[in-house]
Amino acid sequence: MRRHSRKKRKRRSYELRRLRRLYWKKPRHKLYTPYISSKSYFSNGKEYHIKAPVDFRLLENTQECVRFFRLLKSQKKAVSIPNGKKFQRIDLKKVKHIDFSSTMVLGAIIDEMRDNAPVCYCSGRLPDSSKCSAYIRQSGFLDTRYNGHGVPYGQSFGSKSLRIERGQTKLDVQKVLSIVSIIKRTKDHLKVASTTRHYRQMDVIKEICGNAFGWSRAINRQWTLGAKFDKDKVTFVVLDLGVGILDSLARDYWDVLKDLFMNHSEKQVLEGAFLRKYKSASEDNNRNRGLPSIKKAFNDGCVEQLNVLANNVCLDFVNSKKSKKFASNKNKAFDGTLYSWVLTADSFK
Known part of the structure; x- marks a missing residue:
């Protein structure tokens, strides 16, 4: 079995300990998603986060978007956290195009995994594209979400x-x-x-x-x-x-x-x-x-x-x-x- 370098093992151990601490400190009355730093950490040589396609328009780039949603629902890249729950990270960083259908499906899947057993929480990064990032906020996707510090994003009027x-x-x-x-x-x-x-x-x-x-x-x-x-x-x-x-x-x-x-x-x-x-x-x-x-x-x-x-x-x-x-x-x-x-x-x- 291929072993990680000592530096990678220490990073992985540190990230997992911090994730568990944040989980136990979360406000119990809020929908809270544990926060993970932007630096990727590894398990068995695989990254935990799931990357969305660059063209994240479900009605235009249907095949790649559906593949992304199926991978997200399968929880194959989820990591276990306390009380038998799971966690996985979504990476929207490179998204250049997005539509309303994709934000709706993504939000529905995240809510379904949160409500289904075993519970799986999700965290992620907004697109680097200011246009796509603004679109996600206006779509209402973040209306019921919280940032890494447990602060709500607030209601969208769009x-x-x-x-x-x-x-x-x-x-x-x-x-x-x-x-x-x-x-x-x-x-x-x-x-x-x-x-x-x-x-x-x-x-x-x-x-x-x-x-x-x-x-x-x-x-x-x-x-x-x-x-x-x-x-x-x-x-x-x-x-x-x-x-x-x-x-x-x-x-x-x-x-x-x-x-x-x-x-x-x-x-x-x-x-x-x-x-x-x-x-x-x-x-x-x-x-x-x-x-x-x-x-x-x-x-x-x-x-x-x-x-x-x-x-x-x-x-x-x-x-x-x-x-x-x-x-x-x-x-x-x-x-x-x-x-x-x-x-x-x-x-x-």
């Missing part, structure tokens, strides 16, 4: 996120009112008349959330809604880390045989789901009706720039040439479903 846990109960009134408030804030941001109806935009969120409710395998079957307020537009992302649309479809023997003979790819199957060519695996009467209604809302101009990421397929409803199958099997696919769309003033006409 975005609004809502985390909903359904379990086996119905969506409560408070959560519904929160969704309505996001839509109303969207109208105010886009300077749309308060009397303008927004039922179609609410229906899109309800239909998407119906799919998230049924198939989320996250803790407490939770899903996340996020909105980022930019100039003249608002970007929405709905995410659930469940089984994905493709795995929730119920294709009978003749459907499978037909897809096989016609050489239908996963991309074509997912496109067919939005045309209601297949049933839902849950066999509920209302299931799988939401997908065609989402597509219809896009065709009617109620939502813009609609993108759907499910399993190993990414659909671009604006430009079908950009739709793609980015993974050859489930071991390299995205665990869950992500919807991304944009609202502008024209969406409410």
Whole structure:
């Protein structure tokens, strides 16, 4: 077995002792992530931190981003800390491009690992790029995070996120009112008349959330809604880390045989789901009706720039040439479903 130099062994020992001290000193009532210095420390010759891709845009650089998220969830580079918990470091230092979808997925995975057993905390470095660093702050990713000294980053006014846990109960009134408030804030941001109806935009969120409710395998079957307020537009992302649309479809023997003979790819199957060519695996009467209604809302101009990421397929409803199958099997696919769309003033006409 290859041995480390004495200097590296001392550095590793020092970092682990300091990590344990910081862990026991953390405020118990706060969400706190232990801090590690920027100098990397080693175990068995491997670095603990996980490096994000330079192009950290999930909808553009899907394959590399999904690979990064899968590695993060696997906790293969996590180090053990007291009480059977784990810790791993995320390195965003070299990120040059980023989008709202990536920040939403990253935040959801970190929260899921914190809530799941064994508990795994995460710490990391913001990008050196001032533009990307500012984007992360404006996206709301740091709203519930603390720095290395246990001080909260504070609330971002450039975005609004809502985390909903359904379990086996119905969506409560408070959560519904929160969704309505996001839509109303969207109208105010886009300077749309308060009397303008927004039922179609609410229906899109309800239909998407119906799919998230049924198939989320996250803790407490939770899903996340996020909105980022930019100039003249608002970007929405709905995410659930469940089984994905493709795995929730119920294709009978003749459907499978037909897809096989016609050489239908996963991309074509997912496109067919939005045309209601297949049933839902849950066999509920209302299931799988939401997908065609989402597509219809896009065709009617109620939502813009609609993108759907499910399993190993990414659909671009604006430009079908950009739709793609980015993974050859489930071991390299995205665990869950992500919807991304944009609202502008024209969406409410």
